[in-house]
Amino acid sequence: AQTVTQSQPEMSVQEAETVTLSCTYDTSENNYYLFWYKQPPSRQMILVIRQEAYKQQNATENRFSVNFQKAAKSFSLKISDSQLGDTAMYFCAFITNTGNQFYFGTGTSLTVIP
């Protein structure tokens, strides 16, 4: 079964601080991509960062970076220098080459406190 687990339903962080959102997943496939999406209160789902499973190097996108541990099937998101605009629901997801559909976690609601 393909599953994604986000064990932190809610988190908060002070503005300018760093926060890490955790995600674990399960798949028997070897070829897959991992994603973090952000859904602000306006509801538009926005891509934050993506990681190719075959790449050992962790993806980085400005203040956002991931810690990808393939053997442990872990894919955490680190947000540095948190900003008020980072307040949103964050979804971890993956897609495999055997089915063109996302498997989503249940999301982590992040609040950045001024």
Place this chain on the structure above:
Amino acid sequence: KAGVTQTPRYLIKTRGQQVTLSCSPISGHRSVSWYQQTPGQGLQFLFEYFSETQRNKGNFPGRFSGRQFSNSRSEMNVSTLELGDSALYLCASSPGGWEETQYFGPGTRLLVL
């Protein structure tokens, strides 16, 4: 490029009615996927269309159907609405390859009374 658009943004229907939602993908994108988002079930995959053909399907009853037109625009239809169909319906488009990033629309909020 314009993003993914969905119409209507909000919809209120009553049980037993049917509804059609529309999704216009990013220009050049040939794949459109549909997802249902509810507080209890999270994001669940409905189906994916590529070049007017349903390429993948989730575990939803036959009341949920879709189609894609030659211009890649897609529609989703739900017949005999149930209260549990109340949800945010998101569509996402991508160029077509499974490994390519999907870009989401703003969603259609459906309320079934």
